[in-house]
Amino acid sequence: MQIETLPLISPIPGQQHALKLWRFGNAGARPRVYLQAALHADEIPGMLTLTLLRERLAEMEAEGHICGEILLLPVANPVGLAQQHLGLAQGRFDAGSGLNFNRNYPDLGPGLLARLQGLPSQGEAIDTATVREQMQALLGESCPKTELESLQHTLFALACVSDVVLDLHCDSEAELHLYVHSEQLDEATALAGFMGAAATLHATEQGGNSFDDCCTRPWWWLRQHYPQLPMACFAATVELRGQLDVSLEQATGDAAHLLDYLVWRGAVTGEAQPPAAPAMPTPLQGVSVSCAPHGGIVSYCHPVGSPVEAGTRLGWVIDPLSGQRSELCAEASGIYYARVLQRFVPAGLELCFVAGETPLRSGRLLAL
Structure with missing residues (x-):
C-alpha cells in the first residue's frame, strides 16, 4: 500500500x-x-x-x-x-x-x-x-x-x-x-x-x-x-x-x-458472482419528477424504494397559512427511488423521482 x-x-x-x-x-x-x-x-x-x-x-x-x-x-x-x-x-x-x-x-x-x-x-x-x-x-x-x-x-x-x-x-x-x-x-x-x-x-x-x-x-x-x-x-x-x-x-x-x-x-483474487439485480436498467430519460404545486409543508405517505403506478399518492403539500392541502402524485409508473429530504419547500421544487421505462425527457438530464 x-x-x-x-x-x-x-x-x-x-x-x-x-x-x-x-x-x-x-x-x-x-x-x-x-x-x-x-x-x-x-x-x-x-x-x-x-x-x-x-x-x-x-x-x-x-x-x-x-x-x-x-x-x-x-x-x-x-x-x-x-x-x-x-x-x-x-x-x-x-x-x-x-x-x-x-x-x-x-x-x-x-x-x-x-x-x-x-x-x-x-x-x-x-x-x-x-x-x-x-x-x-x-x-x-x-x-x-x-x-x-x-x-x-x-x-x-x-x-x-x-x-x-x-x-x-x-x-x-x-x-x-x-x-x-x-x-x-x-x-x-x-x-x-x-x-x-x-x-x-x-x-x-x-x-x-x-x-x-x-x-x-x-x-x-x-x-x-x-x-x-x-x-x-x-x-x-x-x-x-x-x-x-x-x-x-x-x-x-x-x-x-x-x-x-x-x-x-478481477482486481482481487477469489470467486464472486453477482446476485440478481433488484431491478433492470431503465433510461435516465424515463425518470418522472413530481414537483411542489405550491409552497408549504411536505408530508410523504409512500415508502421510497417501492414500485408505484402513475397517479399513486406519494404525499401532501400543506400551506400553513391558508390551509390548502394538495396531493403529490407519481407522474408515471416505475420505481419510486428518491425524494427531497427537506420538509418545507417552495412552489415548483422537484420533490419525488420515479424511474420508469418510457422516455419522457430530453436534453440536460441531471440537476444543477
Whole structure:
C-alpha cells in the first residue's frame, strides 16, 4: 500500500488543501480500478464506506490477494469539506465560483480524435493503450489556474485511464441507485446485483459533463470512428441512499459488496458472482419528477424504494397559512427511488423521482 499526498493550487497565501490517495497492488497492473467518495463533500455515506473498504484492501494486500491496481480516495473534495457555514456543510457547489463540483469535466473526445488522426499509424493500429497514452498527453497540456480547476484536473487525470471508475455519492433521501452509460448495461446490471440497487439509470449522455459521464464518453465518441475500440472504461455513479444514511452497519455491508465486485472484476483474487439485480436498467430519460404545486409543508405517505403506478399518492403539500392541502402524485409508473429530504419547500421544487421505462425527457438530464 502506498499513500500519496497531492497538493492543490493554493487559492490565497496561507491556505492550501491536498488530496490523500491510497494505492493498492502494482502500478500499471490491470484492471485498474479507481474509487472516490464525497466529491459532493456533504455526501458522507461513501466516505465511511471507502474508509472501511480501505481497511479490507490493506488486509487483502498483506495476504497477496490484490492482482490489479486499486486507487482509493475516501475524501475526494477537501475544498468542499472545508465549506462550513453557520454549522452547516455546503459541499455541492464551490463557494468561490458557484460551480457544481461534479460538473464541467473535460470532454476529451474531439481532442482525442484529432490527436489519433494525426498519428503516423491509423485504423487497426489504434488500440486501448494508444488511446490512454493520448488521454494523458491531452490532459498534460491543460494548465489549471484555480483551486477548483486543480481539484477537478487531479481527480480526472487519475480516473480517466482506469478500467473501472466508481464515484460514490448519495441522494437527498433515497434507495441505493446507479447512473451508468447505456452501452455498458451488462456490467451495470452486475454492479447493481452486488450493491442491491433499487434503480439503474442509463444514458449515452447525462448532460452537464459529470465526472463518470466524462470518463466513458471519450470511448463512446471514438467508437464512432474506430469501431474496433471497446468501451474500455466502465464508470458509474453509485448513490448510496440518502444523506442521513450514515451508519457503520450499512457502510460495512456496502464495503463488503464493493469488495465482492472487485473480486468479480478481477482486481482481487477469489470467486464472486453477482446476485440478481433488484431491478433492470431503465433510461435516465424515463425518470418522472413530481414537483411542489405550491409552497408549504411536505408530508410523504409512500415508502421510497417501492414500485408505484402513475397517479399513486406519494404525499401532501400543506400551506400553513391558508390551509390548502394538495396531493403529490407519481407522474408515471416505475420505481419510486428518491425524494427531497427537506420538509418545507417552495412552489415548483422537484420533490419525488420515479424511474420508469418510457422516455419522457430530453436534453440536460441531471440537476444543477
